[in-house]
Amino acid sequence: MIARILLSIACLALAWPVQASSSDDDRPNRIGFGLGVPHVQIREELTRRFRWDGFGGLLALGYEHRGAGMRHAASLELPAAWVTNRYDAGGAALALRLDYTLLVPVAELAGGRLWAGGRYRWDHALQYFADWDEEHLYWLSAHELGPAVAWELAVAPTQSLRASLSLPVVALASRPPAERTNKIDDLKSVGFLLGRPHEDMSLTSLHEYVSVEGAVAWTWSFSETWLLQASWVMRYRRHASPLPVQLLENALVTGVAHDF
Amino acid sequence: MTSSRLHTVALVLSLLVLPACLEDGPAKIAWNDEPRALDDGWEIGAPEDHGFDREKLREAFRPFFSEDELVPAISLLVIRDGVLVAEGYARDLGDVHRKNAIMSATKSVTSLVAGIAIDRASSIPSARSASSSPRRWRAWTSARPGSRFPTCSPCGRASTSPTTTFRWRWPTR
Numbered sequence: 001m002i003a004r005i006l007l008s009i010a011c012l013a014l015a016w017p018v019q020a021s022s023s024d025d026d027r028p029n030r031i032g033f034g035l036g037v038p039h040v041q042i043r044e045e046l047t048r049r050f051r052w053d054g055f056g057g058l059l060a061l062g063y064e065h066r067g068a069g070m071r072h073a074a075s076l077e078l079p080a081a082w083v084t085n086r087y088d089a090g091g092a093a094l095a096l097r098l099d100y101t102l103l104v105p106v107a108e109l110a111g112g113r114l115w116a117g118g119r120y121r122w123d124h125a126l127q128y129f130a131d132w133d134e135e136h137l138y139w140l141s142a143h144e145l146g147p148a149v150a151w152e153l154a155v156a157p158t159q160s161l162r163a164s165l166s167l168p169v170v171a172l173a174s175r176p177p178a179e180r181t182n183k184i185d186d187l188k189s190v191g192f193l194l195g196r197p198h199e200d201m202s203l204t205s206l207h208e209y210v211s212v213e214g215a216v217a218w219t220w221s222f223s224e225t226w227l228l229q230a231s232w233v234m235r236y237r238r239h240a241s242p243l244p245v246q247l248l249e250n251a252l253v254t255g256v257a258h259d260f
Numbered sequence: 261m262t263s264s265r266l267h268t269v270a271l272v273l274s275l276l277v278l279p280a281c282l283e284d285g286p287a288k289i290a291w292n293d294e295p296r297a298l299d300d301g302w303e304i305g306a307p308e309d310h311g312f313d314r315e316k317l318r319e320a321f322r323p324f325f326s327e328d329e330l331v332p333a334i335s336l337l338v339i340r341d342g343v344l345v346a347e348g349y350a351r352d353l354g355d356v357h358r359k360n361a362i363m364s365a366t367k368s369v370t371s372l373v374a375g376i377a378i379d380r381a382s383s384i385p386s387a388r389s390a391s392s393s394p395r396r397w398r399a400w401t402s403a404r405p406g407s408r409f410p411t412c413s414p415c416g417r418a419s420t421s422p423t424t425t426f427r428w429r430w431p432t433r
Contacts, residue, residue, distance in 0.1 A: 041282045048351065049285030086284060087330035132332065179358060248282050 027225060027259040028067055034060035034229065034255025040081040040093045042127055044138055046176060047242040052091055052129070056081025058251055071115065073101045079251065089131035093247075096124040101148055101166075112153030112161075119148040119166045123211070123237070125247055126193055135183045138176055140239050141197035142245060144168030144211055158221040168211045172201045178242035204239075211237045219257075227257040267332065286348040291325045293336075295347040305343040312338070317346055324350055334358070342423070 051105035054119050062075040077097040084090050107114045116218035120143070127138040146168030153161045174197045187190040217231035230253070237247045295304045307314045317338065323329045324336045325348065334355045338346040349355045362369070 033313075043282045043285070048287045050287050051282045051284040053282075085330075089330065183363075246282050 011043050022233035029064055030062075030064040030066065030181075030227075030259050031217070032060075032062040032064075032227075032229065032255055032257035034058075034231075034253045036060065036079070036233075036253030038079045038081055038249045038251035040079070040083055041246075041248040042083060042091075042093060042128075043244075043246040044127060045245065046133055046138060046178065047129060050085050050087075050239070052083040052085045052093075054081050054093075055084035056093070058253060060253055060255060066244070069104065071101075071103045071117075073103075075099055079249070083127075085132070089129065091127060091129035091132065094126045094128075095206070098122045103148065103150055104191070109151060112151050115150040115152070117148055118146065119190070120145050120205065121166075121168065124194070124197065125237070126197070128187065135185060136176070136180055137185045137187055137193065137196065138245075139197040140175060140237060140245055141201075142168075142169040142171045142209065142211065142237075142239075143201075146211075150250065156212050160219045162215075162217045162219065164213075164215045164217075166213045168209075170203070170205050171209050171211070173204050173209050173239060174198060174201045175239055175241055208240045209238070211235075225259045227259070228254075229257055230254045287327060287330060288325055289352065291321075291348075292353065293321050293346050293348040295337075295344045296356070303343045305345050307338075307345045310340045310345050312340070312345060315398055321346070321348055323349060334360075 038056050039053065040056060041051055041053040043049065055080060058077060058079040060075060060077045062073065064071060064073040075098075077095070079093075079095050079097075082090060082095045083093050099119055101117065101119040103115040103117035104114045105113055122141075122143050124141045125139060126141075129138065146166060147163065148166035150162060150164040155161055175201075185196070206219045213233065213235045215231055215233040217229055220228045222228055233249075233251045233253060235247070235249045235251075239245050295302070297304055300391075307317050320338075321336060324331055324333070331350065334349060334351045336346075336348045336350075337344065352358075
């Protein structure tokens with residue numbers, strides 16, 4: 001049922017009449033590639049109430065179709081980080097994020113343009129606490145849907161700033177069970193890592209699941225079709241069940257994009 | 261872009277970044293080492309009545325509840341003569357009801373069960389012919405990763421005391 005709703009929304013979005021501006025007529029599409037350094041913090045109360053944190057690497061791929069009337073953007077992010085707690089116990093935090101954002105211009109604001117729309121995201125965060133719990137996989141996996149806004153400001157003929165914010169209001173989310181008595185997690189299987197968190201998905205909302213992402217990006221067009229981009233992204237996610245988990249990630253990302 | 265705008269952007273970024281740190285909470289709950297009467301068949305007694313110095317017993321519990329040392333164990337129980345004299349839980353008091361897989365501790369428990377069985381000449385599998393049927397014993401006592409392990413419930417109070425009835429539960433598929 002949920003899949004049908006998401007599919008219907010995607011179809012509606014793709015069928016929306018996009019009115020391209022004259023400047024976007026020639027090159028309405030943009031692809032980008034980026035590398036980043038995330039700082040990941042985790043407080044997983046299924047272990048204990050202490051914090052795990054550490055730095056890692058991030059790979060990002062993106063596509064955007066731009067028109068005056070609407071923007072479609074899709075991106076894939078693969079962050080990974082090595083985390084430790086205050087007792088120097090180590091662990092790994094991996095994630096897979098796939099999202100689609102639809103934005104339309106809604107107002108001129110403070111010299112820039114304000115866009116609003118919606119975002120669907122699959123955020124599949126996995127944690128393995130090697131020195132703490134060698135037996136089990138921990139996760140917070142969610143298919144999120146909610147509003148998104150962005151504000152863009154041209155600061156020079158070839159440079160622009162963009163600030164964005166998204167807050168999912170409904171999600172299909174999954175967490176590990178409160179108690180697992182056996183060594184049943186097949187941690188070496190990619191199929192298990194992707195499949196197990198999808199077995200117990202439940203529909204949830206802000207009363208239980210909070211996810212917010214804010215980003216600021218600077219873009220410099222160093223040629224007619226190539227751009228350099230640097231951004232800072234902060235993501236915070238919290239799920240209250242079966243015991244609270246909080247994930248906080250701050251990432252600096254830089255990359256190049258090509259308009260065609 | 262004017263400098264005032266840049267300052268505004270910098271201020272907003274600072275406000276977002278500075279508080280962006282998850283709280284590093286305590287690893288353990290408050291000190292608790294007094295056995296609780298749960299009407300579960302366990303006899304509870306005072307440490308002094310069973311040859312323990314209460315202060316030295318508390319000293320033994322100190323690392324278990326210290327935030328300076330991370331002990332992954334969730335419970336610490338002291339039993340003498342079948343009597344529970346001290347009982348502590350580091351993660352959650354509710355862990356007294358938690359079922360845990362005991363993994364390789366199975367061997368220790370099973371060897372005790374076997375010893376008691378042989379001593380009593382009971383009819384626990386092949387007890388009387390253990391020495392002549394080592395394979396049967398191995399099959400009974402082994403557990404491999406991926407298989408189901410025996411669990412105990414209440415976990416903290418599952419005991420190896422020979423004067424207490426065993427409560428090990430062998431899960432069935």
